[in-house]
Amino acid sequence: MSESTIAFIGGGNMAHSLVGGLIAGGRSPQHLWVADPFVDQLDTHRHRHGINVTQENTEAAAHADVIVMAVKPQILREAAAQIASIVQERQPLVLSIAAGLREPDISRWLGGNVPVVRAMPNTPSLLRCGATALYANPSVSAAQKTLAEEIMAAVGMALWVDEEAHMDAVTATSGSGPAYFFLVMEAMENAARSLDLPPELARRLVLQTALGAARMANEGDDDPATLREKVTSPGGTTAAALEVLREQGLEECFRKALTAARDRSQTLSDEFGRD
Numbered sequence: 001m002s003e004s005t006i007a008f009i010g011g012g013n014m015a016h017s018l019v020g021g022l023i024a025g026g027r028s029p030q031h032l033w034v035a036d037p038f039v040d041q042l043d044t045h046r047h048r049h050g051i052n053v054t055q056e057n058t059e060a061a062a063h064a065d066v067i068v069m070a071v072k073p074q075i076l077r078e079a080a081a082q083i084a085s086i087v088q089e090r091q092p093l094v095l096s097i098a099a100g101l102r103e104p105d106i107s108r109w110l111g112g113n114v115p116v117v118r119a120m121p122n123t124p125s126l127l128r129c130g131a132t133a134l135y136a137n138p139s140v141s142a143a144q145k146t147l148a149e150e151i152m153a154a155v156g157m158a159l160w161v162d163e164e165a166h167m168d169a170v171t172a173t174s175g176s177g178p179a180y181f182f183l184v185m186e187a188m189e190n191a192a193r194s195l196d197l198p199p200e201l202a203r204r205l206v207l208q209t210a211l212g213a214a215r216m217a218n219e220g221d222d223d224p225a226t227l228r229e230k231v232t233s234p235g236g237t238t239a240a241a242l243e244v245l246r247e248q249g250l251e252e253c254f255r256k257a258l259t260a261a262r263d264r265s266q267t268l269s270d271e272f273g274r275d
């Protein structure tokens with residue numbers, strides 16, 4: 001079977017992550033398009049990835065078997081309207097990665113009865129280490145479902161959800177999730193520096209520790225709680241630190257943070273979805 005052509009509408013951060021991951025996974029640059037109004041953005045894609053670029057969304061859409069809507073939620077409606085007639089004529093699979101916006105709104109903006117998969121990837125897709133959840137509307141064929149899953153699985157883990165409503169919590173968990181871990185890394189690095197560790201040493205120790213912990217949690221048999229217990233000697237240094245993190249309400253803090261992200265995903269739909 002010949003390789004599908006994928007067009008990204010919007011060439012920003014997430015398009016870079018997905019295009020980079022797809023190329024690293026062996027997808028041919030000539031089968032990838034990016035459309036973005038800004039020439040600098042397109043030049044970066046051309047030089048970094050060697051793919052096809054255009055300022056016209058319609059030109060990219062006209063080549064595509066799969067159209068990835070990778071613009072900000074507030075732009076999606078306008079971008080969908082621009083390519084609606086091409087989508088109606090050619091019936092490609094439309095894969096929206098926009099936070100919050102609901103499949104029925106996206107399908108309607110594209111003229112109705114369009115196969116739409118909503119996907120929520122994350123930036124580690126660049127390293128083919130992404131986590132993506134997918135939801136398909138009833139117009140998506142079995143072959144298109146397989147195609148959407150193949151694309152996202154090429155850049156990491158791809159899991160289906162049965163209910164679109166789960167996508168808001170997914171966005172709060174894995175879509176935004178890399179930022180939480182980066183913040184923890186920043187906070188640990190700053191704390192280590194405040195204990196007089198040289199900056200370079202502090203950074204390298206924090207980053208390698210994050211990598212090691214993530215690999216142990218993913219590759220071993222123990223769950224995170226067991227792994228934590230194995231680090232924590234009774235009356236030792238880890239116990240002293242964990243006590244402070246508990247006292248300061250770390251768990252509650254994450255619960256509130258993810259709830260805020262989930263709620264923001266829902267209000268994005270109210271603000272920029274519907275008519």
Ligand SMILES: NC(=O)C1=CN([C@@H]2O[C@H](COP(=O)(O)OP(=O)(O)OC[C@H]3O[C@@H](n4cnc5c(N)ncnc54)[C@H](OP(=O)(O)O)[C@@H]3O)[C@@H](O)[C@H]2O)C=CC1
Pocket residue numbers: 009010011012013014015035036037038041057069070071072073075078079097098099120121122123175176
């Ligand atoms: N960043 C992330 O970690 C994740 C983002 N997402 C979702 O992906 C989508 C894109 O996010 P992200 O890549 O971070 O955003 P960016 O702002 O980095 O990328 C969007 C790009 O689209 C361009 N653009 C603006 N208007 C149009 C238009 N009419 N047609 C085509 N392109 C246009 C923007 O240009 P300009 O900037 O000049 O306006 C920008 O280059 C969002 O909907 C977001 O919710 C999903 C998962 C993770």
Ligand SMILES: O=C(O)[C@@H]1CCC=N1
Pocket residue numbers: 099171175176
């Ligand atoms: O912050 C955002 O709204 C987007 C969606 C998930 C990650 N970035």
